Amino acid sequence: MKNIALADEHSSFERPHFDVEAVRRQFPVLARRVHGRPLAYLDNGASAQRPEAVIDAVDDYERHHHANVHRGVHTLSQEATALYEGARDRLVQFINARSRHEVIFVRGTTEAINLVAQSYARPILKAGDEILITYLEHHANIVPWQLVCEQTGATLVVAPMDSRGEVHLDAVESLMSSRTRLFACAHVSNALGTVLPVRRLMAAARARGIVSLIDGAQAVPHMSVDMQDLDCDFYAFSGHKMFGPTGIGALYGREALLERMPPWQGGGDMILAVSFAGTTYNTLPYKFEAGTPNISGAIGLGAAVEFLAGLNRVAAHAHESALLDHATRALSGIPKLRIVGTAGDKASLISFVVAGVHPHDLGTILDGDGIAIRTGHHCAMPVMEFFDLAATARASFAFYNTFEEVDRLAAAIERARKIFT
Numbered sequence: 001m002k003n004i005a006l007a008d009e010h011s012s013f014e015r016p017h018f019d020v021e022a023v024r025r026q027f028p029v030l031a032r033r034v035h036g037r038p039l040a041y042l043d044n045g046a047s048a049q050r051p052e053a054v055i056d057a058v059d060d061y062e063r064h065h066h067a068n069v070h071r072g073v074h075t076l077s078q079e080a081t082a083l084y085e086g087a088r089d090r091l092v093q094f095i096n097a098r099s100r101h102e103v104i105f106v107r108g109t110t111e112a113i114n115l116v117a118q119s120y121a122r123p124i125l126k127a128g129d130e131i132l133i134t135y136l137e138h139h140a141n142i143v144p145w146q147l148v149c150e151q152t153g154a155t156l157v158v159a160p161m162d163s164r165g166e167v168h169l170d171a172v173e174s175l176m177s178s179r180t181r182l183f184a185c186a187h188v189s190n191a192l193g194t195v196l197p198v199r200r201l202m203a204a205a206r207a208r209g210i211v212s213l214i215d216g217a218q219a220v221p222h223m224s225v226d227m228q229d230l231d232c233d234f235y236a237f238s239g240h241k242m243f244g245p246t247g248i249g250a251l252y253g254r255e256a257l258l259e260r261m262p263p264w265q266g267g268g269d270m271i272l273a274v275s276f277a278g279t280t281y282n283t284l285p286y287k288f289e290a291g292t293p294n295i296s297g298a299i300g301l302g303a304a305v306e307f308l309a310g311l312n313r314v315a316a317h318a319h320e321s322a323l324l325d326h327a328t329r330a331l332s333g334i335p336k337l338r339i340v341g342t343a344g345d346k347a348s349l350i351s352f353v354v355a356g357v358h359p360h361d362l363g364t365i366l367d368g369d370g371i372a373i374r375t376g377h378h379c380a381m382p383v384m385e386f387f388d389l390a391a392t393a394r395a396s397f398a399f400y401n402t403f404e405e406v407d408r409l410a411a412a413i414e415r416a417r418k419i420f421t
C-alpha cells in the first residue's frame with residue numbers, strides 16, 4: 001500500500017487540480033453511512049448519484065411548475081414547456097448536435113436503441129442484409145438487433161474482441177460489406193471498461209455508406225462527446241448514468257435520417273393533425289415523442305448536463321484515470337485476483353474475479369463494509385461466456401470517488417479472500 005501511495009503522489013504532480021471534496025459535498029448521498037461505515041459508492045456504471053443541482057431542479061419543478069407540456073395556454077403549462085424544451089437545448093449544446101431537431105427524449109439507452117432498430121432498421125431490412133455489432137455489447141445493443149433480424153430475415157454479425165477486451169478496427173472493417181446496413185457499437189464497454197476507437201470505426205462505416213449507432217451509456221459520464229466530431233448517425237445515452245434522473249435519456253439522430261424514419265409509437269404530441277382518413281405527423285423531434293413525456297426527468301437531465309458542463313471535465317477525467325490506475329495496481333497485488341478486461345484504453349471501471357470467492361459473496365461482504373460494487377453478468381452475457389465466467393465483480397468509479405475508497409476496496413477484497421481461501 002505504501003508504494004501505491006508514493007506512486008499516486010507522483011502522478012498527482014502532473015494531474016490538473018481537481019477538488020474532490022468540494023465535488024463530493026454537492027452529492028448528499030455520499031455523506032451517508034451504510035452498516036455503520038461511510039458509504040463508498042463504486043457502482044456508478046450501473047447508476048450514478050445525483051448532485052444537489054439535479055435534486056433541486058426536479059424539486060422546483062414539482063413544487064412550482066408542474067403541468068403537461070406543449071398543449072396548454074395557461075402559465076404553468078408554458079413554464080413546464082419552457083423548462084422541458086430548455087433541457088433539450090442544453091443537451092443539444094452539450095453533445096454538439098447540429099440542431100434541436102436531432103435530440104429526442106427517450107426513457108434511456110435501451111429505448112433509444114429499440115427506436116432505431118424498429119423505426120430506422122425494420123422498414124429497410126430484408127433477408128440477406130446484415131447488422132454488424134461487436135462482441136462486447138450490453139444486451140441493450142444486442143437484443144433489439146436480434147429482434148429486428150427475426151422480424152426481417154436479416155442476419156446479426158458479431159465482430160470479435162481479443163483476450164484483453166479490445167475491438168480492433170481491421171477486424172470490424174473486414175466484416176463490413178455491401179450487405180451491412182447498420183453498424184452499432186458501444187463507446188465504452190460496461191463489463192470491461194474498454195474504450196472503443198469509435199472515431200475510426202465511424203469513419204470506416206461512413207466510407208462504406210453504412211449507417212452507424214453508438215451506445216454511449218458508459219461514455220457520456222466520463223468524457224465529452226461531440227456528435228459532429230464523432231460523425232455517427234445515432235448516439236444513445238441514459239440520464240441516470242450521467243448524474244441525472246432515471247427513466248430519461250436521449251437519442252441523437254442525424255436529422256436527414258430522422259426525417260425519413262416513420263414514427264416509432266403513435267399517440268398524442270407526435271401529430272399535427274388526425275382524422276380517420278389519415279394522420280399528419282409532427283415535425284422533429286416531436287415525431288418521436290408520443291404521449292406525455294417524462295417532464296421532470298428531462299428537467300433533471302438538463303440540470304445534470306449543466307452540472308457536468310460546469311465541471312472541469314479534463315481534470316475530472318484525469319482524476320478518474322488516476323483512480324483506475326490506483327485500483328489496477330492495488331487489485332493486481334491481491335493473490336488469486338484476476339482483472340477481466342485489460343484494454344490499453346479503459347474508462348474508470350474494473351471488473352475482476354477472485355479464485356475461490358463467488359462474486360456475489362464478495363459483493364455482500366463488501367456491502368458490510370459500506371462499499372457498493374456490482375456483481376453478476378452486467379447484462380453482457382456474451383462477454384462472460386468469452387472469458388468463461390458466470391459473473392465478475394465490478395467497481396466503477398466516478399469523479400467523486402477517492403483514493404481512500406479504492407484502498408478500502410482493496411483491503412476489503414483481501415479480507416474476503418482470506419475468509420474464503
Ligand code: PLP
Pocket residue numbers: 045046107108109110111138140141186188189190215217218238379
Ligand atoms: N448500454 C450500456 C453500455 C450500458 O452500460 C447500459 C446500462 O447498464 C445500457 C446500455 C442500458 O442502459 P439503460 O438501462 O439506462 O437503458
